Amino acid sequence: MEILNPDMWVDKYADYLYNYTIVRVNDHEVAQDLISETFLAGLKSKKNFKGEATERTWLISILKRKIIDYYRKINSKKGKAEVHISYRDDDAEGDWLEENAADPFDKTAEDKMENKELGLAILDCLQKLPEKQATIFKLKTVENFDTEAICKEYNITPSNLWVIIHRARKSLSECLEKNWFN
Amino acid sequence: MSMKFFLKCDEATHVCDKSQYNEASFLEKLLLKMHLFMCKLCRGHVKRNVKLTKTIKSANIKILQPKEKQILKVRIQEEIDNEE
Numbered sequence: 001m002e003i004l005n006p007d008m009w010v011d012k013y014a015d016y017l018y019n020y021t022i023v024r025v026n027d028h029e030v031a032q033d034l035i036s037e038t039f040l041a042g043l044k045s046k047k048n049f050k051g052e053a054t055e056r057t058w059l060i061s062i063l064k065r066k067i068i069d070y071y072r073k074i075n076s077k078k079g080k081a082e083v084h085i086s087y088r089d090d091d092a093e094g095d096w097l098e099e100n101a102a103d104p105f106d107k108t109a110e111d112k113m114e115n116k117e118l119g120l121a122i123l124d125c126l127q128k129l130p131e132k133q134a135t136i137f138k139l140k141t142v143e144n145f146d147t148e149a150i151c152k153e154y155n156i157t158p159s160n161l162w163v164i165i166h167r168a169r170k171s172l173s174e175c176l177e178k179n180w181f182n
Numbered sequence: 183m184s185m186k187f188f189l190k191c192d193e194a195t196h197v198c199d200k201s202q203y204n205e206a207s208f209l210e211k212l213l214l215k216m217h218l219f220m221c222k223l224c225r226g227h228v229k230r231n232v233k234l235t236k237t238i239k240s241a242n243i244k245i246l247q248p249k250e251k252q253i254l255k256v257r258i259q260e261e262i263d264n265e266e
Contacts, residue, residue: 006262010255015245022244032246036254043261119241140203142243147205153248166199173234180237 004049009039011131013056015138016123017063023116024067034070038063056127118180125175129168136161137168189217194224202235 014035021031041062049058126134136154139145140161147158156164189197194217200206201214218225246254 006258007255009258010251014251014254015243018246019244032250032254036257039254039258040261043258043265115241118237119243122238122241122243138243138245139248141238142245143247144203147203162196162199166195169199169202169231169234173230176234176237 003051004042004046004055006039006043006046009042009055009059011135012127013059016056016120016127017059019116019119019123020060020063021067023119025070030070034063034066038066041066121176121180122172125172125179126168128175129171133164133168136164137172140165187213187216189213191217191221191224194218194221195227198224198228198231202231 017035017038018031021034022028025031025034038059042059045062049055053061126137129137132154136150139150140147147161150156151158151161194214197206197210197214201211206214214228218228
């Protein structure tokens, strides 16, 4: 039975939720607001958490609704409910459906989709590490912080830092081997 | 790192980690190359480590800044305090 620990939410899930959101709304400020709203909504409906899902899955389900609400809101602001889809522009050649189908060799969309999932898989693996280790690893690897800056911030020596980085890389590598590459 | 010709495996591993962040010196990289020439185990390690670096890069992960997280934490704490 899972229980909720709201005071740990930011450290444990903020980056995961942020990555989930940013690929969907594509705006830093909006993503931040949605995450903040999600956490607050989570607090308010704490008693609805039945412990069937993990804490993160539960927060994601709230976030999904927030994202949908966000799109509803910006759509209603436009003042038209009608959505026009032009299946193809008039200048395009070829009337046959086949000619208008997606190019199977154009894999960009698919690649992007996979990258979305990969980012979440990596963050998922990092969540298994001790909190401080994961944070330091992310700052160093994702944000490219200087060794010096991190050491100063966390009051550790460079050799401490490299031990942390090494452990994190080892466990991340093993985790991805198991959950992503296979 | 002391100046010597042959690295031990743990030293080679350390240089490999540093070079994933472009923080290994030219000499260190040279010594690593020599070690890899002789050590199959470390060759495997380097291969995995480089693969991990590429994988992370291709994922294009975005994280919140420590400051931004702090703001979120404060906001949540306020809400928790309000309830009590």
